[in-house]
Amino acid sequence: MKDDTRSRLVDSGLRLLREGGLDAVTLRAVGTLTGVSRTAPYRHFADKAELLATMSARVLDDLTRHVRASYSDQDSPEERLRTFYESYIRYALAHPQEYRLLFSSALKSAGKYPELAAATDRAIQELVADWPGAEPHADAGASRARLLALVSTAHGLAEYTLSGHYRHKGIDPQDVIDALLDVMRPVPAAR
Structure with missing residues (x-):
């Protein structure tokens, strides 16, 4: 099964952007919204x-x-x-x-x-x-x-x-x- 975590992180980032603007988009917030660990976003984005x-x-x-x-x-x-x-x-x-x-x-x-x-x-x-x-x-x-x-x-x-x-x-x-x-x-x- 393909890991779609990166895509889900992007989806979460876009949701945060729509709801709170650019300042609301942080790797930590994206990880939390996606339901992954705090470090997971860093495995997909530098x-x-x-x-x-x-x-x-x-x-x-x-x-x-x-x-x-x-x-x-x-x-x-x-x-x-x-x-x-x-x-x-x-x-x-x-x-x-x-x-x-x-x-x-x-x-x-x-x-x-x-x-x-x-x-x-x-x-x-x-x-x-x-x-x-x-x-x-x-x-x-x-x-x-x-x-x-x-x-x-x-x-x-x-x-x-x-x-x-x-x-x-x-x-x-x-x-x-x-x-x-x-x-x-x-x-x-x-x-």
């Missing part, structure tokens, strides 16, 4: 940062599935982009603690965690490859730049929505998405 990176990998996979499922049936590039942004914001609103974990300063050295690096590579492959104009064998740097362009704007939209900045200014996030898409439309050539 430290809290590794646990958070593993949790982030799972969240990133979940976010990627959510976003990809939302736009995959859209035919026009503009509707795909609109749906990408809308679903990204919906995910952030539905899972605020998990979403914030992805961008947490606790993950400054995210590149040193193989599970998170693999989740990032999967997100790039799954999200960017579907976009019109994407080259099937594009250079990894170009794919990363494309994903970062999409995620940077989506992250700004989500953060402003989560923080209440749009609401405070009386702005609907949908209006911001519409304005963003207007700015991104090609300008017709002058005659």
Whole structure:
């Protein structure tokens, strides 16, 4: 029988995160919630940062599935982009603690965690490859730049929505998405 302790520890970490935020996630608390000894989490994670990176990998996979499922049936590039942004914001609103974990300063050295690096590579492959104009064998740097362009704007939209900045200014996030898409439309050539 396969030992699923590591997976259960991650489940517990995510539960603690949802219920109490990042400060509630400690290896000791995760072990207690999982029902294992105090030292068991240390056999699976070197430290809290590794646990958070593993949790982030799972969240990133979940976010990627959510976003990809939302736009995959859209035919026009503009509707795909609109749906990408809308679903990204919906995910952030539905899972605020998990979403914030992805961008947490606790993950400054995210590149040193193989599970998170693999989740990032999967997100790039799954999200960017579907976009019109994407080259099937594009250079990894170009794919990363494309994903970062999409995620940077989506992250700004989500953060402003989560923080209440749009609401405070009386702005609907949908209006911001519409304005963003207007700015991104090609300008017709002058005659």
